[in-house]
Amino acid sequence: MIETEHLTKKFGDVTAVQDLTLSVGEGEVFGFLGPNGAGKTTTVRMLCCLISRTEGHARIGDYSIEESRDRLKLQKIVGFLPENVGLYDDLSAYRNLEFYGRLYECSESQSRDAIERLLKMLGLWDRKDSLVGTFSKGMKQKIALARALIHDPEVLFLDEPTANLDPESAKTTRDFILELKKEKRTIFLNTHNLDEAQRICDRIGILKTSPVAVDTPANLRASLWGRKTVLHLSQINDKILEALRRIGFGEVETVGNRLLLKVTEPEKDNPAIVSAVVGAGGEVQFVTELRPTLEDIYLRLVRRETE
Amino acid sequence: MRLWKSWIVTQKDFAVFRRKRYILYSLVALPLILSLLLPGSLLIGGAIGQMPSTLLASFFRSEETIFIILPAILPSVIASYSFIGEKLEKSLEPLLATPTTDGELLLGKSLSAFVPSLAATYVGGLIFMVFADLLTYGRLGYLLFPDWTSAVLFVLAVPLACVLSVEFNVIVSSRVNDVRAAQQLGVLIVLPMLAIYILGETGALSSGPIELLAVSGILLVADIALFYLSRAIFQREEILIKWR
Numbered sequence: 001m002i003e004t005e006h007l008t009k010k011f012g013d014v015t016a017v018q019d020l021t022l023s024v025g026e027g028e029v030f031g032f033l034g035p036n037g038a039g040k041t042t043t044v045r046m047l048c049c050l051i052s053r054t055e056g057h058a059r060i061g062d063y064s065i066e067e068s069r070d071r072l073k074l075q076k077i078v079g080f081l082p083e084n085v086g087l088y089d090d091l092s093a094y095r096n097l098e099f100y101g102r103l104y105e106c107s108e109s110q111s112r113d114a115i116e117r118l119l120k121m122l123g124l125w126d127r128k129d130s131l132v133g134t135f136s137k138g139m140k141q142k143i144a145l146a147r148a149l150i151h152d153p154e155v156l157f158l159d160e161p162t163a164n165l166d167p168e169s170a171k172t173t174r175d176f177i178l179e180l181k182k183e184k185r186t187i188f189l190n191t192h193n194l195d196e197a198q199r200i201c202d203r204i205g206i207l208k209t210s211p212v213a214v215d216t217p218a219n220l221r222a223s224l225w226g227r228k229t230v231l232h233l234s235q236i237n238d239k240i241l242e243a244l245r246r247i248g249f250g251e252v253e254t255v256g257n258r259l260l261l262k263v264t265e266p267e268k269d270n271p272a273i274v275s276a277v278v279g280a281g282g283e284v285q286f287v288t289e290l291r292p293t294l295e296d297i298y299l300r301l302v303r304r305e306t307e
Numbered sequence: 308m309r310l311w312k313s314w315i316v317t318q319k320d321f322a323v324f325r326r327k328r329y330i331l332y333s334l335v336a337l338p339l340i341l342s343l344l345l346p347g348s349l350l351i352g353g354a355i356g357q358m359p360s361t362l363l364a365s366f367f368r369s370e371e372t373i374f375i376i377l378p379a380i381l382p383s384v385i386a387s388y389s390f391i392g393e394k395l396e397k398s399l400e401p402l403l404a405t406p407t408t409d410g411e412l413l414l415g416k417s418l419s420a421f422v423p424s425l426a427a428t429y430v431g432g433l434i435f436m437v438f439a440d441l442l443t444y445g446r447l448g449y450l451l452f453p454d455w456t457s458a459v460l461f462v463l464a465v466p467l468a469c470v471l472s473v474e475f476n477v478i479v480s481s482r483v484n485d486v487r488a489a490q491q492l493g494v495l496i497v498l499p500m501l502a503i504y505i506l507g508e509t510g511a512l513s514s515g516p517i518e519l520l521a522v523s524g525i526l527l528v529a530d531i532a533l534f535y536l537s538r539a540i541f542q543r544e545e546i547l548i549k550w551r
Contacts, residue, residue, distance in 0.1 A: 011548065048404050051544045072406040086398035088319070090326040099319045103312070103405040147401065 001026045001155055001186040002047065007056035009042050016042040018210040020056070024203075027184035029177075031191060031201030033298055038207045040190040041083060044157045047188070048080050060155055076104065079153035083160045085144035089133030093124060093143050096132055097150055104151035111150065118146035122176065138169025145176060156180065159190045174200065194294040204294070212301045220297050228290035229270055231259040234283040243280035247272055260290060308414070312407050316415025317422065320389055324423070333384040334423055338377060338431025345370045346438045360447055367439045367451055372507045372514045374432045374460060375522075378469035379500045381424035383493035386476035389416050391486045403543050413477070413541045420473045428465055432457075455516040464519050467526035472496045474533035481540045 002024040009017045017039035024030040032040050045051045047058055049071045058065045063074035087096050094115060101111030119125040122142040127135070132143060141161065148156060161177065162170040170193075177200055180187060191197050197204050198217050205214040213220055233240070236254055244252055244261070253260035259277075263269040266289065274284055324330045346367070349355040355363065393399045393416075402412065436452035443451050476493040483489050503522055506512035 045547065050400065050403050050547055072408070075404060075406040078404070080401060080404040082397075082400040082404075084397035084400065086396060086401045088323055088396060088398060090323045091319070095322060099315065100401070100405065102315045103402075103407055105406065144401075 001028070002030075002058075002060050002188060004043075004047075004058040005056055007043070007046065007058050008054050009039070009046055009051070010054045015209060017046070017207075020207070020211055022205055022211065022214050024186060024188060026186055028203065029181050029187040029189060029201045031189045031197035031204040032207060033191065033194065033197055033204055034207035034212075035302060039209050040207055041159055043207070044080070044159050044188065044190055048078055048157055049074055076151065077154045079148035079151065079156045081144055081148040081156070081158045081161055083163065085140045087132045087140055087143055087147070089131065091132060092129050093119065093132055093135070094128040096143060097147055100147045101150045106151050114150050114152065115146070118149055121179070122146060122172075136169075138165050138172070141165060141169065141173060142176075145173065149180075153185075155186045155188065157188045157190075160192065161189070162191070162193055162196060170196075194298055198294040206298060206301050208302060217294055217297075220294075221292055226262050227264070227266055229261050229263050229266055229273065230286075230288045230290050231261070231273065231277060231284055232286040232288070233257050233259065233277065234285060236282075237280075240277050240280045240282045243276040244273065247276050249273065308408070308410050310414070312411040313415035313418060316402075316407075316412060317418040320416070320419030321423075323392070324385065324388075324419070327388065330385055330388065334381060334427045337380065338427045339434070341373055341377060342431040342433075342435035343438065345373065346435065346442050349442065355442060355446070363443055363446060364451055367443065368454075368456060369507050369514055371432075371435070371439075371452070371457060371460065372504050372519075374428060374435070375464050375468050376497055376500045376504055377428045377431060378424055378465050379472040379497045380494060381427055382420040382469060382472040383476050383490055383496065385423060386417075386420035386473055387480060387486055387489035387493050389419050390477060390480035391484065391489050394480075394484060395486070399546055403547065409541055409543055410538070413538065417473045417477065420476065421469055424472070425466060425469050428469070429461065432461055432465070456514065456519060459516045459519040459523065463523040464526065467523055467530055468500055470530045471526055471533060474530065474537045477537040478533070478540055481545075 002022075004020050004022050007017060007020040008015070020039075020043060022030075032043065034040050042051070046053050046065060047060060049065055053065065060074055061077055063070040063077070065071075065074065088099075091099070097115045097118070098111055101114065106114065115128070116125065119128055122145065124139060124142055124146075127139070132140060135143065145158075145161065148158070158177070162173050165173060174196055177187065177189070181200065189197070189201060201217070203214065203216050204220070206212040234257065236257060236259065240259075241252060241254075244250075244259075249261050251262065261269075261273060263273075270287060274287060277284055349358070349363075349366070358366070393402065436457060440450050440452055472493075475496040476489070479492045480489050483492065503512070507514035512518055
């Protein structure tokens with residue numbers, strides 16, 4: 001649904017995005033992670049035809065971002081939630097949404113039905129006639145989300161949708177995105193929130209001007225971190241470490257009474273490890289797998305890129 | 308260019324303006340002051356009865372040209388909000404993400420400053436002419452207004468001056484970030500109109516229909532030049548990256 005090929009954006013001498021090649025499938029939720037200034041917002045702006053690209057190509061559905069004749073058609077199939085909600089404080093929630101419905105060329109009945117459905121889903125139907133200026137940040141974010149969906153877009157670009165929201169509003173927004181995921185909508189999510197990305201996204205891309213990695217969270221974890229087994233013992237001694245070295249586990253990390261071992265196939269390796277430890281007189285209390293968080297992977301990748 | 312798209316933007320701006328009291332007050336107060344105060348000043352001390360008929364007619368005809376200033380002032384109040392308001396509310400990004408062209412947005416925004424300013428000027432002008440006729444008919448024995456000068460003034464010069472002011476304010480808005488700064492700079496467009504009025508008042512320029520036709524011609528050329536300049540400035544990438 002979204003294809004980019006060597007997409008690059010330069011502002012004068014500054015390169016904001018370099019050589020971005022990625023593909024997002026139909027119905028996929030793709031998380032775009034990266035530090036501030038990594039080029040996430042610039043990428044979304046290019047894909048929504050808000051700014052031009054310097055080099056490379058990109059398509060959304062059948063439309064190319066380079067072709068000026070495609071721009072209006074492309075923008076009709078795309079919904080966009082910018083980082084700043086940008087609503088009109090002096091208009092009611094209903095009037096804000098109606099305005100955008102008309103700009104997205106929805107018929108009056110389409111627009112009316114969509115506003116009612118979305119505001120009811122977001123729990124704001126009874127506030128439809130209130131001025132947006134009287135709303136809290138979380139409520140405004142919900143209205144902005146409804147605005148992005150008013151024309152029932154095929155692709156949704158969300159730029160930091162839960163940034164600066166209180167935990168409750170962030171959860172409501174996240175749950176709403178999960179509802180949209182069930183509808184098989186293609187979603188491109190820019191976020192700093194790694195936990196959110198892990199919970200919502202099918203695949204993630206890590207960007208630092210140029211792409212650092214693109215894969216599913218599980219694959220990234222496996223390829224960058226490997227798999228680690230943790231053995232909780234009553235006590236650790238040299239005899240146990242020697243026994244492990246003999247069966248090929250020379251690099252063993254010890255943390256208190258825990259042994260951390262890098263394994264390739266835990267199903268085969270774990271029984272051999274336990275047997276060696278028990279054979280050396282060790283007392284195994286627990287065997288667990290060490291699962292890195294997305295934050296561990298992200299920090300490792302971004303720091304490696306900086307070095 | 309789809310005019311209906313521009314009109315959607317204009318209608319939205321009208322809805323926002325209805326809640327901005329200072330815009331409403333500006334649109335009502337200035338035309339009312341000019342249309343009532345100028346003819347009304349002659350009522351003080353019975354001046355209207357002591358003036359010779361020819362002087363009375365020429366007074367009102369020269370005062371009429373003050374309505375070329377009004378369409379230059381009023382758009383600066385509205386246009387500065389119309390464009391900078393979008394900047395301040397950070398609503399340009401979602402607006403530009405809609406399937407709307409830059410030209411449609413620019414036209415919509417310009418119309419939202421142009422239509423109320425022109426309407427307020429016409430209402431003010433109408434009140435002025437009716438009031439002036441009421442005051443002078445007894446002395447002159449004929450209706451002073453409308454005449455050829457007022458026809459050229461209100462049909463050509465006033466709308467062209469209004470367009471010039473809107474375009475100038477678009478350019479000013481693209482260079483500043485503050486509504487008040489935009490209004491202060493935007494109002495500079497009044498100066499050439501003020502010069503026309505003062506030249507007419509001092510007799511350096513006759514304020515007849517032919518002279519007003521020439522002024523309208525100059526305004527038309529200036530409108531076309533500023534139109535190209537404002538279009539060059541109103542580019543979506545420029546707006547998003549530089550309008551901070």
